Amino acid sequence: MKQKNMLTWAISAIVYLGLVIGGYSIYASLNSNNDHSDTHAAKTKGDEEKESIIEQSHNDNHTSKKSDGKDGHSDHVAHSESEVVTNVKYEKGIITIDVKDKNQNSPNLEISHEKIMHLIIVSADLEDFYHLHPEEKGNGVYTLKFDLPENSYKAFVDIKPKNLAYQVSPVGLQVGKSHSEHKENPLKVDTNLTKTINQKTVELTTTELGINKAVTLSFDTKGITPKPYLGALGHVVILDDKGENFVHVHPASEEKTLFETKFDKPGIYKVWGEFKFDGKVNSYPFVIEVK
CATH class of the missing domain: 2.60.40.10 (Immunoglobulins)
Structure with a gap:
Protein backbone atom coordinates (compact mmCIF):
# COMPACT_ATOMS: atom_id res chain seq x y z
CA MET A 1 0.00 0.00 0.00
CA LYS A 2 2.81 2.30 0.92
CA GLN A 3 4.57 1.51 -2.35
CA LYS A 4 1.43 2.37 -4.34
CA ASN A 5 1.13 5.76 -2.66
CA MET A 6 4.73 6.63 -3.50
CA LEU A 7 4.16 5.77 -7.17
CA THR A 8 1.09 7.98 -7.28
CA TRP A 9 3.03 10.87 -5.74
CA ALA A 10 5.85 10.48 -8.26
CA ILE A 11 3.48 10.52 -11.21
CA SER A 12 1.74 13.60 -9.81
CA ALA A 13 5.07 15.33 -9.37
CA ILE A 14 6.10 14.54 -12.95
CA VAL A 15 2.77 15.83 -14.28
CA TYR A 16 3.04 19.00 -12.19
CA LEU A 17 6.59 19.58 -13.35
CA GLY A 18 5.48 19.09 -16.97
CA LEU A 19 2.68 21.58 -16.49
CA VAL A 20 5.10 24.12 -14.98
CA ILE A 21 7.61 23.68 -17.80
CA GLY A 22 4.88 23.84 -20.45
CA GLY A 23 3.35 26.93 -18.90
CA TYR A 24 6.71 28.67 -18.75
CA SER A 25 7.41 27.80 -22.37
CA ILE A 26 4.06 29.22 -23.44
CA TYR A 27 4.68 32.39 -21.39
CA ALA A 28 8.16 32.80 -22.83
CA SER A 29 6.83 32.35 -26.33
CA LEU A 30 4.08 34.90 -25.82
CA ASN A 31 6.48 37.36 -24.20
CA SER A 32 8.89 36.89 -27.10
CA ASN A 33 6.13 37.66 -29.55
CA ASN A 34 5.16 40.76 -27.56
CA ASP A 35 8.77 41.88 -27.46
CA HIS A 36 9.07 41.33 -31.20
CA SER A 37 5.85 43.30 -31.76
CA ASP A 38 7.05 46.10 -29.52
CA THR A 39 10.43 46.13 -31.27
CA HIS A 40 8.75 46.17 -34.67
CA ALA A 41 6.42 48.96 -33.53
CA ALA A 42 9.33 50.98 -32.17
CA LYS A 43 11.29 50.45 -35.38
CA THR A 44 8.30 51.49 -37.47
CA LYS A 45 7.80 54.58 -35.36
CA GLY A 46 11.49 55.41 -35.64
CA ASP A 47 11.38 54.90 -39.38
CA GLU A 48 8.33 57.11 -39.62
CA GLU A 49 10.06 59.82 -37.60
CA LYS A 50 13.18 59.42 -39.74
CA GLU A 51 11.11 59.59 -42.92
CA SER A 52 9.30 62.62 -41.53
CA ILE A 53 12.64 64.33 -40.85
CA ILE A 54 13.89 63.45 -44.34
CA GLU A 55 10.68 64.74 -45.91
CA GLN A 56 10.83 67.93 -43.84
CA SER A 57 14.47 68.40 -44.83
CA HIS A 58 13.54 67.93 -48.48
CA ASN A 59 10.71 70.42 -48.13
CA ASP A 60 13.01 72.89 -46.39
CA ASN A 61 15.62 72.52 -49.11
CA HIS A 62 12.97 72.91 -51.80
CA THR A 63 11.59 75.98 -50.06
CA SER A 64 15.08 77.37 -49.67
CA LYS A 65 15.79 76.89 -53.35
CA LYS A 66 12.50 78.53 -54.27
CA SER A 67 13.22 81.35 -51.90
CA ASP A 68 16.72 81.79 -53.25
CA GLY A 69 15.40 81.83 -56.75
CA LYS A 70 12.72 84.31 -55.85
CA ASP A 71 14.90 86.50 -53.69
CA GLY A 72 17.59 86.47 -56.32
CA HIS A 73 15.16 86.95 -59.16
CA SER A 74 17.11 89.81 -60.55
CA ASP A 75 18.00 87.55 -63.44
CA HIS A 76 16.54 90.20 -65.75
CA VAL A 77 19.58 92.22 -64.87
CA ALA A 78 21.86 89.25 -65.52
CA HIS A 79 20.56 88.72 -69.04
CA SER A 80 23.12 89.73 -71.64
CA GLU A 81 20.47 90.37 -74.25
CA SER A 82 18.01 93.22 -74.14
CA GLU A 83 14.39 92.23 -73.56
CA VAL A 84 13.15 95.43 -75.16
CA VAL A 85 13.43 96.50 -78.81
CA THR A 86 13.34 100.13 -79.94
CA ASN A 87 12.73 101.39 -83.48
CA VAL A 88 13.35 105.01 -84.47
CA LYS A 89 11.94 106.70 -87.57
CA TYR A 90 12.06 110.23 -88.93
CA GLU A 91 9.52 111.56 -91.41
CA LYS A 92 8.43 115.12 -92.24
CA GLY A 93 9.93 116.63 -89.12
CA ILE A 94 8.47 114.00 -86.76
CA ILE A 95 10.63 111.59 -84.77
CA THR A 96 8.76 108.39 -83.86
CA ILE A 97 10.05 105.79 -81.42
CA ASP A 98 8.34 102.43 -81.04
CA VAL A 99 9.13 100.50 -77.86
CA LYS A 100 8.11 96.84 -77.56
CA ASP A 101 9.12 93.79 -75.57
CA LYS A 102 9.75 90.41 -77.19
CA ASN A 103 6.03 89.64 -77.08
CA GLN A 104 5.24 92.87 -78.94
CA ASN A 105 3.74 94.42 -75.82
CA SER A 106 4.48 97.97 -74.74
CA PRO A 107 6.54 97.86 -71.52
CA ASN A 108 5.99 100.22 -68.63
CA LEU A 109 8.77 102.78 -68.33
CA GLU A 110 10.00 104.37 -65.13
CA ILE A 111 10.85 108.02 -64.79
CA SER A 112 14.60 108.55 -65.00
CA HIS A 113 16.19 111.97 -64.47
CA GLU A 114 12.73 113.58 -64.54
CA LYS A 115 11.86 112.15 -67.97
CA ILE A 116 10.28 108.92 -69.18
CA MET A 117 12.60 108.87 -72.20
CA HIS A 118 15.90 110.45 -73.16
CA LEU A 119 16.63 110.35 -76.87
CA ILE A 120 20.24 111.06 -77.79
CA ILE A 121 20.90 111.63 -81.49
CA VAL A 122 24.42 112.18 -82.83
CA SER A 123 25.68 112.51 -86.39
CA ALA A 124 27.75 109.64 -87.73
CA ASP A 125 30.94 111.67 -87.29
CA LEU A 126 29.96 112.54 -83.69
CA GLU A 127 29.97 116.25 -84.43
CA ASP A 128 26.27 117.05 -84.07
CA PHE A 129 24.61 116.26 -80.76
CA TYR A 130 20.93 116.41 -79.74
CA HIS A 131 19.35 115.49 -76.42
CA LEU A 132 15.56 115.21 -76.80
CA HIS A 133 12.56 114.03 -74.80
CA PRO A 134 9.75 112.47 -76.88
CA GLU A 135 6.28 112.21 -75.40
CA GLU A 136 4.18 109.09 -74.96
CA LYS A 137 1.29 108.61 -77.37
CA GLY A 138 0.15 105.18 -76.23
CA ASN A 139 0.80 101.54 -77.16
CA GLY A 140 4.56 101.96 -76.79
CA VAL A 141 4.77 104.84 -79.29
CA TYR A 142 6.64 108.07 -78.45
CA THR A 143 6.90 111.06 -80.75
CA LEU A 144 8.49 114.49 -81.01
CA LYS A 145 8.37 117.22 -83.60
CA PHE A 146 11.94 118.20 -84.37
CA ASP A 147 13.75 119.29 -87.53
CA LEU A 148 16.89 117.28 -88.15
CA PRO A 149 19.29 118.51 -90.84
CA GLU A 150 20.10 116.08 -93.63
CA ASN A 151 22.72 113.66 -92.38
CA SER A 152 23.39 110.14 -91.19
CA TYR A 153 22.68 109.72 -87.49
CA LYS A 154 22.76 107.26 -84.68
CA ALA A 155 19.94 107.39 -82.15
CA PHE A 156 20.18 106.13 -78.57
CA VAL A 157 16.92 105.53 -76.71
CA ASP A 158 17.75 105.86 -73.02
CA ILE A 159 14.84 104.35 -71.04
CA LYS A 160 14.25 102.31 -67.89
CA PRO A 161 11.69 99.52 -68.49
CA LYS A 162 10.13 98.01 -65.36
CA ASN A 163 11.28 94.44 -64.63
CA LEU A 164 12.90 94.02 -68.03
CA ALA A 165 16.54 93.98 -69.08
CA TYR A 166 17.46 96.77 -71.42
CA GLN A 167 20.70 97.84 -72.99
CA VAL A 168 21.01 101.10 -74.90
CA SER A 169 22.26 100.40 -78.41
CA PRO A 170 22.59 102.59 -81.52
CA VAL A 171 19.78 102.77 -84.06
CA GLY A 172 20.73 104.02 -87.50
CA LEU A 173 18.75 107.00 -88.78
CA GLN A 174 19.01 108.50 -92.24
CA VAL A 175 17.66 111.99 -92.91
CA GLY A 176 17.55 113.28 -96.48
CA LYS A 177 19.89 112.12 -99.20
CA SER A 178 22.36 109.33 -98.68
CA HIS A 179 25.44 110.21 -96.66
CA SER A 180 28.47 108.03 -96.24
CA GLU A 181 28.90 106.89 -92.67
CA HIS A 182 32.29 107.07 -91.05
CA LYS A 183 33.47 103.59 -90.09
CA GLU A 184 36.01 105.17 -87.77
CA ASN A 185 35.85 108.66 -86.39
CA PRO A 186 39.31 110.24 -86.32
CA LEU A 187 38.73 111.84 -82.93
CA LYS A 188 41.72 113.60 -81.49
CA VAL A 189 42.19 113.57 -77.75
CA ASP A 190 41.81 117.06 -76.30
CA THR A 191 44.97 118.51 -74.86
CA ASN A 192 42.95 121.39 -73.42
CA LEU A 193 39.84 120.35 -71.51
Missing part, protein backbone atom coordinates in the same frame (compact mmCIF):
# COMPACT_ATOMS: atom_id res chain seq x y z
CA THR A 194 38.44 123.87 -71.21
CA LYS A 195 35.52 124.88 -73.46
CA THR A 196 33.60 128.15 -73.79
CA ILE A 197 30.06 128.23 -75.24
CA ASN A 198 27.78 131.28 -75.18
CA GLN A 199 30.34 133.06 -73.02
CA LYS A 200 30.11 130.39 -70.33
CA THR A 201 33.31 128.42 -69.66
CA VAL A 202 33.53 124.86 -68.33
CA GLU A 203 36.69 122.88 -67.55
CA LEU A 204 36.79 119.09 -67.22
CA THR A 205 39.09 117.22 -64.85
CA THR A 206 38.98 113.49 -64.15
CA THR A 207 40.36 110.89 -61.83
CA GLU A 208 42.61 108.28 -63.41
CA LEU A 209 41.01 107.01 -66.64
CA GLY A 210 41.27 103.23 -66.44
CA ILE A 211 39.01 100.31 -67.32
CA ASN A 212 36.68 98.63 -64.81
CA LYS A 213 37.29 101.24 -62.15
CA ALA A 214 35.19 104.08 -60.81
CA VAL A 215 35.93 107.33 -62.60
CA THR A 216 34.85 110.75 -61.38
CA LEU A 217 34.28 113.55 -63.86
CA SER A 218 34.50 117.02 -62.35
CA PHE A 219 33.24 120.04 -64.30
CA ASP A 220 34.50 123.43 -63.11
CA THR A 221 31.91 126.04 -64.12
CA LYS A 222 34.20 128.90 -63.11
CA GLY A 223 32.21 130.27 -60.22
CA ILE A 224 28.83 130.25 -61.99
CA THR A 225 26.43 127.67 -60.60
CA PRO A 226 24.30 126.18 -63.39
CA LYS A 227 20.57 125.90 -62.95
CA PRO A 228 19.17 122.43 -62.17
CA TYR A 229 18.77 120.34 -65.30
CA LEU A 230 17.10 116.91 -65.35
CA GLY A 231 17.17 116.62 -61.58
CA ALA A 232 20.82 117.60 -61.18
CA LEU A 233 23.25 120.41 -61.85
CA GLY A 234 23.95 118.91 -65.24
CA HIS A 235 23.77 115.86 -67.45
CA VAL A 236 26.57 113.88 -69.08
CA VAL A 237 26.56 111.59 -72.13
CA ILE A 238 29.56 109.53 -73.29
CA LEU A 239 30.05 107.56 -76.53
CA ASP A 240 33.02 105.64 -77.85
CA ASP A 241 34.68 106.78 -81.09
CA LYS A 242 32.63 104.32 -83.15
CA GLY A 243 29.38 105.64 -81.77
CA GLU A 244 28.36 102.20 -80.54
CA ASN A 245 29.03 102.10 -76.82
CA PHE A 246 26.69 104.31 -74.78
CA VAL A 247 28.22 104.92 -71.35
CA HIS A 248 25.82 105.65 -68.50
CA VAL A 249 26.80 108.52 -66.22
CA HIS A 250 25.31 109.30 -62.81
CA PRO A 251 25.39 112.51 -60.75
CA ALA A 252 27.64 112.07 -57.73
CA SER A 253 26.52 115.20 -55.87
CA GLU A 254 23.48 117.42 -55.52
CA GLU A 255 25.59 120.49 -54.82
CA LYS A 256 28.56 120.05 -57.15
CA THR A 257 28.97 119.27 -60.85
CA LEU A 258 30.49 115.86 -60.20
CA PHE A 259 29.59 112.69 -62.11
CA GLU A 260 30.58 109.06 -61.82
CA THR A 261 30.97 106.39 -64.47
CA LYS A 262 32.95 103.28 -65.43
CA PHE A 263 34.61 102.22 -68.69
CA ASP A 264 34.81 98.53 -69.58
CA LYS A 265 37.02 98.95 -72.64
CA PRO A 266 40.06 101.10 -73.44
CA GLY A 267 39.76 103.60 -76.27
CA ILE A 268 38.87 107.15 -77.22
CA TYR A 269 35.56 108.53 -75.98
CA LYS A 270 33.61 111.70 -76.57
CA VAL A 271 31.99 113.35 -73.56
CA TRP A 272 29.18 115.86 -73.69
CA GLY A 273 28.62 117.79 -70.50
CA GLU A 274 25.26 119.60 -70.50
CA PHE A 275 24.73 122.57 -68.22
CA LYS A 276 21.98 125.14 -68.05
CA PHE A 277 22.96 128.81 -67.92
CA ASP A 278 20.58 131.76 -68.30
CA GLY A 279 17.71 129.45 -69.22
CA LYS A 280 19.63 127.72 -72.02
CA VAL A 281 21.36 124.33 -72.05
CA ASN A 282 24.91 124.34 -73.40
CA SER A 283 26.53 121.09 -74.55
CA TYR A 284 30.29 121.03 -73.93
CA PRO A 285 32.16 118.36 -75.98
CA PHE A 286 35.38 116.80 -74.74
CA VAL A 287 37.48 113.96 -76.19
CA ILE A 288 39.33 111.77 -73.71
CA GLU A 289 41.32 108.53 -73.87
CA VAL A 290 40.90 105.57 -71.54
CA LYS A 291 43.90 103.25 -71.30
Whole structure:
Protein backbone atom coordinates (compact mmCIF):
# COMPACT_ATOMS: atom_id res chain seq x y z
CA MET A 1 0.00 0.00 0.00
CA LYS A 2 2.81 2.30 0.92
CA GLN A 3 4.57 1.51 -2.35
CA LYS A 4 1.43 2.37 -4.34
CA ASN A 5 1.13 5.76 -2.66
CA MET A 6 4.73 6.63 -3.50
CA LEU A 7 4.16 5.77 -7.17
CA THR A 8 1.09 7.98 -7.28
CA TRP A 9 3.03 10.87 -5.74
CA ALA A 10 5.85 10.48 -8.26
CA ILE A 11 3.48 10.52 -11.21
CA SER A 12 1.74 13.60 -9.81
CA ALA A 13 5.07 15.33 -9.37
CA ILE A 14 6.10 14.54 -12.95
CA VAL A 15 2.77 15.83 -14.28
CA TYR A 16 3.04 19.00 -12.19
CA LEU A 17 6.59 19.58 -13.35
CA GLY A 18 5.48 19.09 -16.97
CA LEU A 19 2.68 21.58 -16.49
CA VAL A 20 5.10 24.12 -14.98
CA ILE A 21 7.61 23.68 -17.80
CA GLY A 22 4.88 23.84 -20.45
CA GLY A 23 3.35 26.93 -18.90
CA TYR A 24 6.71 28.67 -18.75
CA SER A 25 7.41 27.80 -22.37
CA ILE A 26 4.06 29.22 -23.44
CA TYR A 27 4.68 32.39 -21.39
CA ALA A 28 8.16 32.80 -22.83
CA SER A 29 6.83 32.35 -26.33
CA LEU A 30 4.08 34.90 -25.82
CA ASN A 31 6.48 37.36 -24.20
CA SER A 32 8.89 36.89 -27.10
CA ASN A 33 6.13 37.66 -29.55
CA ASN A 34 5.16 40.76 -27.56
CA ASP A 35 8.77 41.88 -27.46
CA HIS A 36 9.07 41.33 -31.20
CA SER A 37 5.85 43.30 -31.76
CA ASP A 38 7.05 46.10 -29.52
CA THR A 39 10.43 46.13 -31.27
CA HIS A 40 8.75 46.17 -34.67
CA ALA A 41 6.42 48.96 -33.53
CA ALA A 42 9.33 50.98 -32.17
CA LYS A 43 11.29 50.45 -35.38
CA THR A 44 8.30 51.49 -37.47
CA LYS A 45 7.80 54.58 -35.36
CA GLY A 46 11.49 55.41 -35.64
CA ASP A 47 11.38 54.90 -39.38
CA GLU A 48 8.33 57.11 -39.62
CA GLU A 49 10.06 59.82 -37.60
CA LYS A 50 13.18 59.42 -39.74
CA GLU A 51 11.11 59.59 -42.92
CA SER A 52 9.30 62.62 -41.53
CA ILE A 53 12.64 64.33 -40.85
CA ILE A 54 13.89 63.45 -44.34
CA GLU A 55 10.68 64.74 -45.91
CA GLN A 56 10.83 67.93 -43.84
CA SER A 57 14.47 68.40 -44.83
CA HIS A 58 13.54 67.93 -48.48
CA ASN A 59 10.71 70.42 -48.13
CA ASP A 60 13.01 72.89 -46.39
CA ASN A 61 15.62 72.52 -49.11
CA HIS A 62 12.97 72.91 -51.80
CA THR A 63 11.59 75.98 -50.06
CA SER A 64 15.08 77.37 -49.67
CA LYS A 65 15.79 76.89 -53.35
CA LYS A 66 12.50 78.53 -54.27
CA SER A 67 13.22 81.35 -51.90
CA ASP A 68 16.72 81.79 -53.25
CA GLY A 69 15.40 81.83 -56.75
CA LYS A 70 12.72 84.31 -55.85
CA ASP A 71 14.90 86.50 -53.69
CA GLY A 72 17.59 86.47 -56.32
CA HIS A 73 15.16 86.95 -59.16
CA SER A 74 17.11 89.81 -60.55
CA ASP A 75 18.00 87.55 -63.44
CA HIS A 76 16.54 90.20 -65.75
CA VAL A 77 19.58 92.22 -64.87
CA ALA A 78 21.86 89.25 -65.52
CA HIS A 79 20.56 88.72 -69.04
CA SER A 80 23.12 89.73 -71.64
CA GLU A 81 20.47 90.37 -74.25
CA SER A 82 18.01 93.22 -74.14
CA GLU A 83 14.39 92.23 -73.56
CA VAL A 84 13.15 95.43 -75.16
CA VAL A 85 13.43 96.50 -78.81
CA THR A 86 13.34 100.13 -79.94
CA ASN A 87 12.73 101.39 -83.48
CA VAL A 88 13.35 105.01 -84.47
CA LYS A 89 11.94 106.70 -87.57
CA TYR A 90 12.06 110.23 -88.93
CA GLU A 91 9.52 111.56 -91.41
CA LYS A 92 8.43 115.12 -92.24
CA GLY A 93 9.93 116.63 -89.12
CA ILE A 94 8.47 114.00 -86.76
CA ILE A 95 10.63 111.59 -84.77
CA THR A 96 8.76 108.39 -83.86
CA ILE A 97 10.05 105.79 -81.42
CA ASP A 98 8.34 102.43 -81.04
CA VAL A 99 9.13 100.50 -77.86
CA LYS A 100 8.11 96.84 -77.56
CA ASP A 101 9.12 93.79 -75.57
CA LYS A 102 9.75 90.41 -77.19
CA ASN A 103 6.03 89.64 -77.08
CA GLN A 104 5.24 92.87 -78.94
CA ASN A 105 3.74 94.42 -75.82
CA SER A 106 4.48 97.97 -74.74
CA PRO A 107 6.54 97.86 -71.52
CA ASN A 108 5.99 100.22 -68.63
CA LEU A 109 8.77 102.78 -68.33
CA GLU A 110 10.00 104.37 -65.13
CA ILE A 111 10.85 108.02 -64.79
CA SER A 112 14.60 108.55 -65.00
CA HIS A 113 16.19 111.97 -64.47
CA GLU A 114 12.73 113.58 -64.54
CA LYS A 115 11.86 112.15 -67.97
CA ILE A 116 10.28 108.92 -69.18
CA MET A 117 12.60 108.87 -72.20
CA HIS A 118 15.90 110.45 -73.16
CA LEU A 119 16.63 110.35 -76.87
CA ILE A 120 20.24 111.06 -77.79
CA ILE A 121 20.90 111.63 -81.49
CA VAL A 122 24.42 112.18 -82.83
CA SER A 123 25.68 112.51 -86.39
CA ALA A 124 27.75 109.64 -87.73
CA ASP A 125 30.94 111.67 -87.29
CA LEU A 126 29.96 112.54 -83.69
CA GLU A 127 29.97 116.25 -84.43
CA ASP A 128 26.27 117.05 -84.07
CA PHE A 129 24.61 116.26 -80.76
CA TYR A 130 20.93 116.41 -79.74
CA HIS A 131 19.35 115.49 -76.42
CA LEU A 132 15.56 115.21 -76.80
CA HIS A 133 12.56 114.03 -74.80
CA PRO A 134 9.75 112.47 -76.88
CA GLU A 135 6.28 112.21 -75.40
CA GLU A 136 4.18 109.09 -74.96
CA LYS A 137 1.29 108.61 -77.37
CA GLY A 138 0.15 105.18 -76.23
CA ASN A 139 0.80 101.54 -77.16
CA GLY A 140 4.56 101.96 -76.79
CA VAL A 141 4.77 104.84 -79.29
CA TYR A 142 6.64 108.07 -78.45
CA THR A 143 6.90 111.06 -80.75
CA LEU A 144 8.49 114.49 -81.01
CA LYS A 145 8.37 117.22 -83.60
CA PHE A 146 11.94 118.20 -84.37
CA ASP A 147 13.75 119.29 -87.53
CA LEU A 148 16.89 117.28 -88.15
CA PRO A 149 19.29 118.51 -90.84
CA GLU A 150 20.10 116.08 -93.63
CA ASN A 151 22.72 113.66 -92.38
CA SER A 152 23.39 110.14 -91.19
CA TYR A 153 22.68 109.72 -87.49
CA LYS A 154 22.76 107.26 -84.68
CA ALA A 155 19.94 107.39 -82.15
CA PHE A 156 20.18 106.13 -78.57
CA VAL A 157 16.92 105.53 -76.71
CA ASP A 158 17.75 105.86 -73.02
CA ILE A 159 14.84 104.35 -71.04
CA LYS A 160 14.25 102.31 -67.89
CA PRO A 161 11.69 99.52 -68.49
CA LYS A 162 10.13 98.01 -65.36
CA ASN A 163 11.28 94.44 -64.63
CA LEU A 164 12.90 94.02 -68.03
CA ALA A 165 16.54 93.98 -69.08
CA TYR A 166 17.46 96.77 -71.42
CA GLN A 167 20.70 97.84 -72.99
CA VAL A 168 21.01 101.10 -74.90
CA SER A 169 22.26 100.40 -78.41
CA PRO A 170 22.59 102.59 -81.52
CA VAL A 171 19.78 102.77 -84.06
CA GLY A 172 20.73 104.02 -87.50
CA LEU A 173 18.75 107.00 -88.78
CA GLN A 174 19.01 108.50 -92.24
CA VAL A 175 17.66 111.99 -92.91
CA GLY A 176 17.55 113.28 -96.48
CA LYS A 177 19.89 112.12 -99.20
CA SER A 178 22.36 109.33 -98.68
CA HIS A 179 25.44 110.21 -96.66
CA SER A 180 28.47 108.03 -96.24
CA GLU A 181 28.90 106.89 -92.67
CA HIS A 182 32.29 107.07 -91.05
CA LYS A 183 33.47 103.59 -90.09
CA GLU A 184 36.01 105.17 -87.77
CA ASN A 185 35.85 108.66 -86.39
CA PRO A 186 39.31 110.24 -86.32
CA LEU A 187 38.73 111.84 -82.93
CA LYS A 188 41.72 113.60 -81.49
CA VAL A 189 42.19 113.57 -77.75
CA ASP A 190 41.81 117.06 -76.30
CA THR A 191 44.97 118.51 -74.86
CA ASN A 192 42.95 121.39 -73.42
CA LEU A 193 39.84 120.35 -71.51
CA THR A 194 38.44 123.87 -71.21
CA LYS A 195 35.52 124.88 -73.46
CA THR A 196 33.60 128.15 -73.79
CA ILE A 197 30.06 128.23 -75.24
CA ASN A 198 27.78 131.28 -75.18
CA GLN A 199 30.34 133.06 -73.02
CA LYS A 200 30.11 130.39 -70.33
CA THR A 201 33.31 128.42 -69.66
CA VAL A 202 33.53 124.86 -68.33
CA GLU A 203 36.69 122.88 -67.55
CA LEU A 204 36.79 119.09 -67.22
CA THR A 205 39.09 117.22 -64.85
CA THR A 206 38.98 113.49 -64.15
CA THR A 207 40.36 110.89 -61.83
CA GLU A 208 42.61 108.28 -63.41
CA LEU A 209 41.01 107.01 -66.64
CA GLY A 210 41.27 103.23 -66.44
CA ILE A 211 39.01 100.31 -67.32
CA ASN A 212 36.68 98.63 -64.81
CA LYS A 213 37.29 101.24 -62.15
CA ALA A 214 35.19 104.08 -60.81
CA VAL A 215 35.93 107.33 -62.60
CA THR A 216 34.85 110.75 -61.38
CA LEU A 217 34.28 113.55 -63.86
CA SER A 218 34.50 117.02 -62.35
CA PHE A 219 33.24 120.04 -64.30
CA ASP A 220 34.50 123.43 -63.11
CA THR A 221 31.91 126.04 -64.12
CA LYS A 222 34.20 128.90 -63.11
CA GLY A 223 32.21 130.27 -60.22
CA ILE A 224 28.83 130.25 -61.99
CA THR A 225 26.43 127.67 -60.60
CA PRO A 226 24.30 126.18 -63.39
CA LYS A 227 20.57 125.90 -62.95
CA PRO A 228 19.17 122.43 -62.17
CA TYR A 229 18.77 120.34 -65.30
CA LEU A 230 17.10 116.91 -65.35
CA GLY A 231 17.17 116.62 -61.58
CA ALA A 232 20.82 117.60 -61.18
CA LEU A 233 23.25 120.41 -61.85
CA GLY A 234 23.95 118.91 -65.24
CA HIS A 235 23.77 115.86 -67.45
CA VAL A 236 26.57 113.88 -69.08
CA VAL A 237 26.56 111.59 -72.13
CA ILE A 238 29.56 109.53 -73.29
CA LEU A 239 30.05 107.56 -76.53
CA ASP A 240 33.02 105.64 -77.85
CA ASP A 241 34.68 106.78 -81.09
CA LYS A 242 32.63 104.32 -83.15
CA GLY A 243 29.38 105.64 -81.77
CA GLU A 244 28.36 102.20 -80.54
CA ASN A 245 29.03 102.10 -76.82
CA PHE A 246 26.69 104.31 -74.78
CA VAL A 247 28.22 104.92 -71.35
CA HIS A 248 25.82 105.65 -68.50
CA VAL A 249 26.80 108.52 -66.22
CA HIS A 250 25.31 109.30 -62.81
CA PRO A 251 25.39 112.51 -60.75
CA ALA A 252 27.64 112.07 -57.73
CA SER A 253 26.52 115.20 -55.87
CA GLU A 254 23.48 117.42 -55.52
CA GLU A 255 25.59 120.49 -54.82
CA LYS A 256 28.56 120.05 -57.15
CA THR A 257 28.97 119.27 -60.85
CA LEU A 258 30.49 115.86 -60.20
CA PHE A 259 29.59 112.69 -62.11
CA GLU A 260 30.58 109.06 -61.82
CA THR A 261 30.97 106.39 -64.47
CA LYS A 262 32.95 103.28 -65.43
CA PHE A 263 34.61 102.22 -68.69
CA ASP A 264 34.81 98.53 -69.58
CA LYS A 265 37.02 98.95 -72.64
CA PRO A 266 40.06 101.10 -73.44
CA GLY A 267 39.76 103.60 -76.27
CA ILE A 268 38.87 107.15 -77.22
CA TYR A 269 35.56 108.53 -75.98
CA LYS A 270 33.61 111.70 -76.57
CA VAL A 271 31.99 113.35 -73.56
CA TRP A 272 29.18 115.86 -73.69
CA GLY A 273 28.62 117.79 -70.50
CA GLU A 274 25.26 119.60 -70.50
CA PHE A 275 24.73 122.57 -68.22
CA LYS A 276 21.98 125.14 -68.05
CA PHE A 277 22.96 128.81 -67.92
CA ASP A 278 20.58 131.76 -68.30
CA GLY A 279 17.71 129.45 -69.22
CA LYS A 280 19.63 127.72 -72.02
CA VAL A 281 21.36 124.33 -72.05
CA ASN A 282 24.91 124.34 -73.40
CA SER A 283 26.53 121.09 -74.55
CA TYR A 284 30.29 121.03 -73.93
CA PRO A 285 32.16 118.36 -75.98
CA PHE A 286 35.38 116.80 -74.74
CA VAL A 287 37.48 113.96 -76.19
CA ILE A 288 39.33 111.77 -73.71
CA GLU A 289 41.32 108.53 -73.87
CA VAL A 290 40.90 105.57 -71.54
CA LYS A 291 43.90 103.25 -71.30
